[in-house]
Amino acid sequence: MSSIVQVSKIVGVSRATVARAFASPEQVKPETREKIYQAAKTLGFRPNYAARQLRTQSSKMLGVMLPTLNNPIFSGQLEAMEKMARENGYSLLVATTEYDPQAELEILENMLRQRVDGLILTVANAQQSDCLNKIKEEAIPTVLTHNPIQNTDFISINIDNYAAMYDATQRLIEYGHCHIAMLTGPFFQSDRSALRYQGYADAMTAAGLIAMPVVEMHSHTQVHIDTLLPLLKQNVTALLCSNDLLALSSIGNLQRLGYLVPEQISVVGFDGISLGKTLYPALSSVAQPRELLGWLSVKTLLQMISGQPVTSQTLCTQFNLEESMSNAPQHTSIDKDLS
Amino acid sequence: MSSIVQVSKIVGVSRATVARAFASPEQVKPETREKIYQAAKTLGFRPNYAARQLRTQSSKMLGVMLPTLNNPIFSGQLEAMEKMARENGYSLLVATTEYDPQAELEILENMLRQRVDGLILTVANAQQSDCLNKIKEEAIPTVLTHNPIQNTDFISINIDNYAAMYDATQRLIEYGHCHIAMLTGPFFQSDRSALRYQGYADAMTAAGLIAMPVVEMHSHTQVHIDTLLPLLKQNVTALLCSNDLLALSSIGNLQRLGYLVPEQISVVGFDGISLGKTLYPALSSVAQPRELLGWLSVKTLLQMISGQPVTSQTLCTQFNLEESMSNAPQHTSIDKDLS
DNA sequence: TTGTACGCGTTATCAG
DNA sequence: CTGATAACGCGTACAA
Numbered sequence: 001m002s003s004i005v006q007v008s009k010i011v012g013v014s015r016a017t018v019a020r021a022f023a024s025p026e027q028v029k030p031e032t033r034e035k036i037y038q039a040a041k042t043l044g045f046r047p048n049y050a051a052r053q054l055r056t057q058s059s060k061m062l063g064v065m066l067p068t069l070n071n072p073i074f075s076g077q078l079e080a081m082e083k084m085a086r087e088n089g090y091s092l093l094v095a096t097t098e099y100d101p102q103a104e105l106e107i108l109e110n111m112l113r114q115r116v117d118g119l120i121l122t123v124a125n126a127q128q129s130d131c132l133n134k135i136k137e138e139a140i141p142t143v144l145t146h147n148p149i150q151n152t153d154f155i156s157i158n159i160d161n162y163a164a165m166y167d168a169t170q171r172l173i174e175y176g177h178c179h180i181a182m183l184t185g186p187f188f189q190s191d192r193s194a195l196r197y198q199g200y201a202d203a204m205t206a207a208g209l210i211a212m213p214v215v216e217m218h219s220h221t222q223v224h225i226d227t228l229l230p231l232l233k234q235n236v237t238a239l240l241c242s243n244d245l246l247a248l249s250s251i252g253n254l255q256r257l258g259y260l261v262p263e264q265i266s267v268v269g270f271d272g273i274s275l276g277k278t279l280y281p282a283l284s285s286v287a288q289p290r291e292l293l294g295w296l297s298v299k300t301l302l303q304m305i306s307g308q309p310v311t312s313q314t315l316c317t318q319f320n321l322e323e324s325m326s327n328a329p330q331h332t333s334i335d336k337d338l339s
Numbered sequence: 340m341s342s343i344v345q346v347s348k349i350v351g352v353s354r355a356t357v358a359r360a361f362a363s364p365e366q367v368k369p370e371t372r373e374k375i376y377q378a379a380k381t382l383g384f385r386p387n388y389a390a391r392q393l394r395t396q397s398s399k400m401l402g403v404m405l406p407t408l409n410n411p412i413f414s415g416q417l418e419a420m421e422k423m424a425r426e427n428g429y430s431l432l433v434a435t436t437e438y439d440p441q442a443e444l445e446i447l448e449n450m451l452r453q454r455v456d457g458l459i460l461t462v463a464n465a466q467q468s469d470c471l472n473k474i475k476e477e478a479i480p481t482v483l484t485h486n487p488i489q490n491t492d493f494i495s496i497n498i499d500n501y502a503a504m505y506d507a508t509q510r511l512i513e514y515g516h517c518h519i520a521m522l523t524g525p526f527f528q529s530d531r532s533a534l535r536y537q538g539y540a541d542a543m544t545a546a547g548l549i550a551m552p553v554v555e556m557h558s559h560t561q562v563h564i565d566t567l568l569p570l571l572k573q574n575v576t577a578l579l580c581s582n583d584l585l586a587l588s589s590i591g592n593l594q595r596l597g598y599l600v601p602e603q604i605s606v607v608g609f610d611g612i613s614l615g616k617t618l619y620p621a622l623s624s625v626a627q628p629r630e631l632l633g634w635l636s637v638k639t640l641l642q643m644i645s646g647q648p649v650t651s652q653t654l655c656t657q658f659n660l661e662e663s664m665s666n667a668p669q670h671t672s673i674d675k676d677l678s
Numbered sequence: 679t680t681g682t683a684c685g686c687g688t689t690a691t692c693a694g
Numbered sequence: 695c696t697g698a699t700a701a702c703g704c705g706t707a708c709a710a
Contacts, residue, residue, distance in 0.1 A: 002703045014681045019704055029679060044476070049452045050392040051703035054686045059389065061432075068418065075414035079407065079435050086434060091449060093400075094433040095425060096418050110430060113388045137383070222617055248618060255619035278561060279587060279618070280594035341687045353697045358688060368695060390687035393702045 003045045010039040022047045053115065062301065063111035064094045065104065065121035067190070070221065071243060072273040073290050074122075077145065080294030081120065088302055090117070099124040099189040104131040112138060118301045122146045125191040126154075141304035143297045148195055149312065155304065156312045157297045161192050164286045164317040165199030168240060168268055171319060173207045176328035177238040177266065180204065181212050181231050183250065184242040185220035196242050196270065212236075223249040225257065232257075237265055237328045244269035244276050244285055251281070251324060262326035272320055281323030289315050342384045349378040361386045392454065401640065402450035403433045404443065404460035406529070409560060410584060411612040412629050413461075416484065419633030420459065427641055429456070438463040438528040443470040451477060457640045461485045464530040465493075480643035482636045487534055488651065494643065495651045496636045500531050503625045503656040504538030507579060507607055510658060512546045515667035516577040516605065519543065520551050520570050522589065523581040524559030535581050535609065551575075562588040564596065571596075576604055576667045583608035583615050583624055590620070590663060601665035611659055620662030628654050 008015040013032060021028045021036040028036070040046070053059045062085055069075045082092050093116055095107040104123055108131050111119065118141040123129045126147035135142055136153060144156040172180050182200045184193045193214075201211035215231065217223055223246055231239070241247035247269030251261050259265055261281055269276060272287025293315060303310045347354040352371060360367045360375040367375070379385070392398045401424055408414045421431050432455055434446040443462055447470050450458065457480040462468045465486035474481050475492060483495040511519050521539045523532045532553075540550035554570065556562055562585055570578070580586035586608030590600050598604055600620055608615060611626025632654060642649045 004703065015704085016682075016706080017680060019706090020680085023705065027679080032679085046448075047452055048393070048454060048703050050389045050398065050454055051686085052705070053389040054387075054393055054688090054703080055705045057686075069408065069414040070411070070418065072409070072411075072414075075408040075411075078433075079409060082434055086446070086449075091432055091453065092434070093430055094417075095421055095431070107425070109385075110425075113386050114430065115387060115389055221613065245614060248614060252618040252621070274560065275584060275587060275614075279591040282591070341685090343687060354687090355689080355698075356696060359696085362689070366695075371695085387687050390702085391689070393687080393704090394689045396702075 003043060006043055007036060007039045007045050010043070011035045023052070057115075059115045059117055060089055061091045061093050061114065061116045062298070063108075063114070063116035063119045063121070064092050065097060065107050065111070065119070065123075066094075067097050067099045067122055067124065068220070069096055071245060071271070072275070073243070073271045073288060076273075076290045077294035077297075080291040081298045084295050084298040088298075090298075090302070097124070099186070101125075101130060104129070105134065108134060112140070116140075118142065118305050120145060120297050120301055124189055126156075127191060141301055143301045143304070145293060145297050146192060148191060154312075155300060155310055157293055157300060157315065158312075159288055159293075159315050159317050161195040162199040162202075164319075165196040165240070165270070166203045167199075167317075168270075168286050168319060169200045169203035170207070171321070172238045172240070172266065172268065172325070173203065173209065175238075175266070175325065178209055178328065179212075179234065179236045180209070180238040180240060181215055181234075181236045182240040182242070183215045183217060183223065183227075183246055185217050185246065187214060187216045189220075193242055200240055217246065221245040221249065223253055225253050228253055228257070232259070232265075238325070239265065239267045241267065241269050244271040244273045244283060247283055247285065247324070248276065248279065251283070262324050264329055266325040266328070268325055272318070277320070277322065283320075284322045284325035285320050287318045287320050289317075342382060345382055346375060346378045346384050349382070350374050358386075362391070396454075398454045398456055399428055400430045400432050400453060400455045401637070402447075402453070402455035402458045402460075403431050404436060404446050404450070404458070404462075405433075406436050406438045406461055406463065407559070408435055410582060410610070411614070412582070412610045412627060415612075415629045416633035416636075419630040420637050423634050423637040427637075429637075429641070436463070438525070440464075440469060443468070444473065447473060451479070455479075457481065457644050459484060459636050459640055463528055465495075466530060480640055482640045482643070484632060484636050485531060487530060493651075494639060494649055496632055496639060496654065497651075498627055498632075498654050498656050500534040501538040501541075503658075504535040504579070504609070505542045506538075506656075507609075507625050507658060508539045508542035509546070510660070511577045511579070511605065511607065511664070512542065512548065514577075514605070514664065517548055517667065518551075518573065518575045519548070519577040519579060520554055520573075520575045521579045521581070522554045522556060522562065522566075522585055524556050524585065526553060526555045528559075532581055539579055556585065560584040560588065562592055564592050567592055567596070571598070571604075577664070578604065578606045580606065580608050583610040583612045583622060586622055586624065586663070587615065587618065590622070601663050603668055605664040605667070607664055611657070616659070616661065622659075623661045623664035624659050626657045626659050628656075 008018045021033045066074045097103045149156040187193045204211040269285035272285045276283030347357045360372045405413045436442045488495040543550040608624035611624045615622030
C-alpha cells in the first residue's frame with residue numbers, strides 16, 4: 001500500500017489531499033496540512049519523485065557531461081552549476097567522458113532514459129560528434145559549454161579561444177619574445193586545442209614571426225622533460241600552454257633543469273586557476289570565468305526548459321599578467337652559442 | 340498513449356513483449372526483438388527509467404554528497420566513483436555542501452525523495468551531524484568517506500588521519516626540525532582537522548618538543564602572508580599543512596618573501612595531489628589513495644545494496660618524500676639573532 | 679477546501 | 695516465447 005495512503009488514513013483525509021499538501025501546500029488548509037506533515041513524519045513518509053516525474057513528465061534533473069574533473073576549470077564549473085541548479089530546484093546527474101566519444105554516446109543514452117529535463121555538456125569535438133548528432137534528433141534542451149559552435153544548431157556558452165590565445169601571444173611578442181612555443185595536451189581530443197593554436201599561429205605570423213609546430217603532450221596535465229629540452233635548444237624564450245596545469249608542470253620542470261622563470265623563459269597558461277596566483281612565480285594566464293560560465297549555462301538551460309528564447313554567449317577572458325612572464329632575455333642565442 | 344504501446348502496435352505484439360525486449364532481451368525471440376528495436380528506432384522510443392524505478396523500486400542512482408570539488412582530492416575521488424558506478428549500471432546524483440550542515444540536510448532530503456539506492460557522503464563533522472542522525476532513521480545503504488567513525492553505526496572508507504599526521508611529524512623531527520607549525524583551513528568545519536592536529540601534537544610531545552597551537556586559515560586553499568610572518572619570527576623551520584593546496588600556497592608565499600624552500604623552511608602537505616610532484620620544489624605530502632577510495636566506496640555501497648556484508652576500511656597513506664622537505668637548517672635562531 | 683477517478687510507462691505474475 | 699492485467703506512487707481535472 002502506498003505510504004501516501006497510510007498517511008491519508010491516519011489523518012482522515014483522501015490521498016489527494018496528502019499529495020497536495022506536498023506538491024502545492026497553498027491549496028490545503030494550514031490546519032490539515034500540519035496534521036498531514038505530522039503524520040508523514042511519524043510514518044517516515046516522503047514524496048516519491050519518480051512517481052511525480054512520471055505524472056508531471058518532468059524530472060527536475062539536469063544531465064551534466066564533462067570530459068574530466070581533474071582540471072579545476074571543469075570541477076569549479078561543476079560546483080557552480082550544482083549550486084545554481086539546486087537553488088532552482090533541480091538535481092544534477094553527472095558523468096565524465098575522458099574525451100571518449102563512445103562514452104559520450106553511452107552517457108547520453110542513459111541520461112535520455114532518465115528523462116533529464118535538459119543537458120549541459122562539453123563534448124570532445126563539436127564539429128564532428130555522434131553525440132551531438134543524436135541530440136539533434138531528440139529535441140531536448142541542451143547547452144554546450146566550452147565547445148565552439150559555428151552553426152546555429154546549438155546554444156553554447158563559451159569563450160573565444162582563438163582571440164584569447166591571439167591576445168596572449170601578442171602580449172608575449174610585446175614583451176620582446178620572438179621564439180614562442182605552444183604546448184597542448186592530446187591535440188585531437190579537444191576542439192579547443194586547434195582554435196587556440198590557430199590564435200597563436202596567426203598572432204605570430206601577423207608579427208612577422210614564425211609559428212612553431214604545436215608541441216603535443218601525452219597528458220592533459222603533465223609535461224615531460226624530454227619534450228621540453230628540444231625547445232630549449234631552439235632558444236625558445238616563452239612557452240604558451242593550453243591549460244594551467246601544463247603551464248605549472250612546465251615551470252616545475254624548467255626550474256628543476258636550472259632555468260629561471262621568467263628571467264630566462266616566460267611561461268603563460270590558460271584557464272586562470274586560483275592556485276596559479278598563489279604560487280611563486282605566480283602564473284600568467286588567460287583566465288576563464290568558470291563560475292560565471294557554470295552559472296550562466298544553468299541559467300540558460302533553465303530558460304530553454306521554460307520555453308524562453310536564449311542565445312549563445314561568448315564570455316570575456318582576462319589576461320592575468322603575473323610573475324611567470326617578463327621581457328625576453330637579451331642575447332639569448334649568443335649566450336647559448338658561447339656556452 | 341505511452342510510446343511503448345505505439346511500438347507494440349506497429350510490431351504487432353503486446354507491450355509486455357516490447358518491455359522485455361529492452362529489460363531482458365534474452366527472453367524474447369531474436370526475430371521479434373529485432374523488429375521491436377527497429378520500430379523503436381523509427382519511433383524514437385526509449386525506456387523510461389522513472390517508470391521502471393516506480394515498478395522495480397530501484398532507481399539505479401547513487402547519491403553523492405561532498406564538501407567541495409575545488410580540492411582535487413574530492414574531484415578525483417568523484418571521477419573515480421562515477422566511472423565505477425557507470426560500469427555497474429548506476430548513475431550519480433551529485434551535490435556539494437561547502438561544509439554547511441544545513442545544505443547537507445536539504446541535499447539529503449532531496450536524494451531520499453529521488454529514492455537513490457544508496458548514499459556516499461562526506462559530512463563536515465561525523466561526530467555531531469543532523470544529517471547522519473537522519474540517515475540512521477532511514478535504513479538506506481550508506482558509505483561515508485573521509486569521515487572518521489568511532490562507533491559502528493556507519494560504514495566508512497577512510498584513512499587514519501591521526502597516524503598519517505603523526506608519521507609525517509615524526510619524519511620532520513627525524514630531519515632535525517624542532518619548531519614545527521601546523522596550518523589548517525577553517526578548523527571546526529571538518530572533523531579531519533582535529534585528528535590531524537592531534538597526530539601532530541602527540542608526535543611533538545612524544546619527541547619532547549612543544550606542539551604549537553594550530554594555525555587556522557580562513558580558506559581551505561589559500562594562505563595569507565600575514566599569518567605566515569609570525570611563525571617565521573618564532574623560528575619555525577617546518578610547516579605541516581592539512582592539505583596540499585595550503586602547502587603549495589605556503590611555499591609560494593614563502594618564496595615570494597625571499598625564503599628558500601626547503602633550505603630555510605620545509606613544507607609538507609596532505610593529500611598527495613599529482614600537481615605537487617611536478618612543481619619545483621616537488622611537494623612532500625601524505626598521499627591519500629583517492630581513486631582507490633572512490634572505487635572502493637562505490638564497490639562497498641553496491642555490496643550493501645545487494646545485501647552482502649561489508650566492513651569499514653582504513654586505507655594506507657604513503658608519505659611522499661620530495662624536494663620541499665630537507666634537514667632543518669643549523670643555527671637558525673642564531674642567524675636570526677644576528678640579523 | 680476536499681474527494682473521486684484516471685493515467686503517467688514500466689515490470690511481475692500468471693496463464694497460455 | 696508471448697499476452698493480459700494489476701500494481702508502483704503521484705498529480706490533477708472535475709465534481710462536490
